[in-house]
Amino acid sequence: MQYLRTLKYGFYVIFHPFDGFWDLKKEHRGSVAASFTFIVLTIFMLVVQKQNTAFLFNMNRLETIDVMVDIVSVGLMCILWCVSNWCLTSLMDGEGKMRDIIIFTGYSLVPLWLIQFPLIGMSHMITAEEGTFYYVFTTISYLWTGALLLAGMMVTHQYSVKKTLFTTLLTIIGMAILLFIGLLFFSVIQQIATFVMTIYKEVRFR
Amino acid sequence: MKNSKKKFGKLLCVLAAAGSLLFPASEVSADTMPYDTYSYDWWGEDVLQPPAYLYAEELSYIQSGTKLKNPQDLFLKHDTLYVADMENSRIVALDTSGAMLWELSSFTADGAEDSLKSPQGVFVTEEGHIYVADSGNGRVVEFSPNREYIRQIGRPETELITESQNYVPTKVIVDGAGRIYVIAYGINMGLVEFDRNGEFQGFMGATQVSVSMFEYIWKNYFSTDAQKQRMETIIPTEYSNIFVDKSNFVYATISNLSAEDHLNGADAVRRLNPTGTDVLRRLGNTAIIGDLYNATDEAAWSSFTDIASTDYGCYFILDNAGGKVFCYDYDGNSLFVFGGKGSRAGLVRNPVSLALSEDQAKIYVLDSQLGSILTYEITEYGQALLGALKAHNEGNEALSYELWQEVLLRNANSEVAYIGIGKTYLKEGRYKEAMEYFELGNSRKYYTKAFKFYRKDLMQDNFGKYMGLIAGVVVIALVFVVGKKIKRWVGEAKCNISGR
Known part of the structure; x- marks a missing residue:
């Protein structure tokens, strides 16, 4: 019941972001479980959208669609965003804990799937000339999500607008660096593994 | 008895005829073809398809006179092939089986002996008049159908070309109204246009040079002198070949495009109306640039050297770089691509010109290195494809x-x-x-x-159904809202009564 209430609170947050995010943090109106639910719903929305949007608006090649790509891209982006944001804000006097960051990120994604799910159905009822509506709504969903992310960060970390924008920029750079280090790490591990394997083979075949 | 024998003979005849229909005696077949036929789909990928044209034979005609030596242009009119045989300085006419009809190298012009010198272009009008781009002599010469000299059109008299500039006409066409268009080597202002009397009219269809803002800033403020020198070469491109269709539109190809030009969306083909405006329809899925490749594969860009068009708007373009023939429909959709470079029969070395028979049953490709003409015959698939487009057009x-x-x-x-x-x-x-x-x-x-x-x-x-559905939803919603209001009103009234 508690979980359902936290889910329902998502709808309040997207219309009253400052109030809502404050309550998420201070009044514990939200939960990490609900936040994960919203992230999973976003992934689910992407999967359905890629396959089931009407032909007129669907530029995806069905043979090449891979569910794993959606899962990894959204999931990885969320993880990177949260980690990078947490690392930076701990240094920059942010008040949010890791839990708060995960919650505000998840709750910010609500408009994305809330708008785009009905759009999948709507795409089957409109012609290409009326496609403007489709694209406008898509754009609105992204802008709304973006605005919520900013507002969430502002409220959660008690930042000014200027500092929020600056931190967002740094967070994105941080994500890139994390990605780079991650790839580097995997590459090095791979090299070491090959090296060890080669030595093992050499020793065995002697 | 005699009668039955006759009948039997008739039956045999019929059987043989049927057999020849089922198993045609021609030697061409798809599985011996040295090339693939494909087209580009919506995704920009090359998709294999049945061959539309199959290689038939090579017309090399060594038997009569000297071999063609570095021929540069091929023209087909009324089942006669005209070849501009450059290094032999002559024009050769062949029939469609490759036998020589006549050759033309020297002639009597106004009482004096004259001869052609390295002609690179030939064109024959509907009436059979032969126009030759006599490149070595810097003029265009017109001959009557029985190869008598009529006139010559020399260097255009204009201040737009300086005295030091060479005038080397390489290709010539004459449209239905008698206007003469010439491609001249080294002149990048477009096609040289003469009226029917041979008077210079101006330049037509000049390619525009557009320098982007970024390019301008980069060139003027951020480049070293050495870089600037390399970049001086932003000049308009020259046309490589021209073709005039039945409705007097001029198709022109451009061959010397760099990979950068291709990526920037430069035109490789134009269809010019008589005022020189490009009216080629580019509504297809892909750009009309021949093969589509990525930026890294620079050598693979197609280089168009000749074009031939049909009455119903399909056009065939010859690609010198890959030795391929590209066919596009009126809207610019890729129909098929075939051919290739190599030494096997049916492949080309250095294709320079192509001609299309009147009914598109045959494509003739002139190879300057082989010194011969390769012919390709249409298949049933090709006939259906082109026939469908033709029928739609009609x-x-x-x-x-x-x-x-x-x-x-x-x-x-x-x-x-x-x-x-x-x-x-x-x-x-x-x-x-x-x-x-x-x-x-x-x-x-x-x-x-x-x-x-x-x-x-x-x-x-289903108007009734949908409206009924909407009305139903509205009514239910109204009932709820009104019901709530009534309840509230009743409650308030009760409160008021009890409060009193």
């Missing part, structure tokens, strides 16, 4: 529909065929089927048209 929808079905039987990947059939369904009002075919043909442009009508029909047929 407004014969029934025939076009039939031929598209035949195309689909042979090539289930043909997007143009799906779109063609979809168009027929759209006209017949079978919108749902039309939508299906447009989706298979990846045409969103036509799909949305069909969908619009389909939706309209659906709404009209």
